[in-house]
Amino acid sequence: MTLHILATGTSRGIGEAIAARLRTEDVRIVGHASRPGDSGTIAADLSDPSAPGTLWNAALDRLDGRIDVLVNNAGIFEAAPIEQPEESWSHAWARTMQINLTASAQLSRLAVLHFRSLGGGRIVNVASRAAYRGDSPLHWHYAASKAGMIGMTKTIARGYAAEGIYAFAVCPGFTLTGMAEDYLASRGGDGLLADIPLGRVAMPEEVAETVKFLALDAPPSMTGAVIDINGASYVR
Numbered sequence: 001m002t003l004h005i006l007a008t009g010t011s012r013g014i015g016e017a018i019a020a021r022l023r024t025e026d027v028r029i030v031g032h033a034s035r036p037g038d039s040g041t042i043a044a045d046l047s048d049p050s051a052p053g054t055l056w057n058a059a060l061d062r063l064d065g066r067i068d069v070l071v072n073n074a075g076i077f078e079a080a081p082i083e084q085p086e087e088s089w090s091h092a093w094a095r096t097m098q099i100n101l102t103a104s105a106q107l108s109r110l111a112v113l114h115f116r117s118l119g120g121g122r123i124v125n126v127a128s129r130a131a132y133r134g135d136s137p138l139h140w141h142y143a144a145s146k147a148g149m150i151g152m153t154k155t156i157a158r159g160y161a162a163e164g165i166y167a168f169a170v171c172p173g174f175t176l177t178g179m180a181e182d183y184l185a186s187r188g189g190d191g192l193l194a195d196i197p198l199g200r201v202a203m204p205e206e207v208a209e210t211v212k213f214l215a216l217d218a219p220p221s222m223t224g225a226v227i228d229i230n231g232a233s234y235v236r
């Protein structure tokens, strides 16, 4: 059976690599971005709480009413210095939580309900090394959103495994995308590379290969697993 996949944040970076890798398999995949772009991609700004529902329904339409796999990849990494006024700090916190965590939860909820009617399905969440290690003082919210994603993944895995619904997460360290390039430039690239025993940041294709494995091949007993992709920069 050709699997039907919805993947978020596929316009660039890791998501673009995930979509490209999955397209080499026997699947039908619908991609997504925040803004209208290529015609095969659904636009939905996930900072809007109504967007996940609209996106899900649009993806179902494109995929003839069946989605077997959801990949929650879209995310932001925006700085929120604690020195800024309470109002703007709280706004930044809420925005990161909505896009990185709540939108993923909203999509996962719709996926679990849909998978029940199908008799099973898979969710793959793109979290971060920050979920376990924490992040910079500018990114409390980012680390918290990704830690929340891990808690959500494990809860879904435990709650619905008996119904054939499996959930996995990947935790990339620095990965060579626009997001990481900005961070490396702002924090001093050489020092950060010294912290990675592999001697380089991860490539989007390495994350994509892992996501493809979890989405299509991972044995059911792996449900709830969280896979690190960080060049041994954080081993746990």
Ligand SMILES: NC(=O)c1ccc[n+]([C@@H]2O[C@H](COP(=O)([O-])OP(=O)(O)OC[C@H]3O[C@@H](n4cnc5c(N)ncnc54)[C@H](OP(=O)(O)O)[C@@H]3O)[C@@H](O)[C@H]2O)c1
Binding pocket: 008, 009, 010, 011, 012, 013, 014, 015, 032, 033, 034, 035, 044, 045, 046, 047, 073, 074, 075, 076, 077, 099, 126, 127, 128, 129, 171, 172, 173, 174, 175, 176, 177, 178, 179, 180
């Ligand atoms: N790169 C890293 O070092 C790294 C490390 C650990 C985890 N991650 C995680 O990996 C995922 C992908 O990161 P990346 O580095 O590939 O990021 P990226 O290059 O900045 O791409 C982000 C993707 O998310 C989408 N997106 C951003 N804001 C959105 C919004 N408001 N609504 C809907 N979609 C939105 C973007 O769509 P547009 O093109 O329309 O903006 C784009 O497709 C993220 O969840 C990130 O937290 C990345």
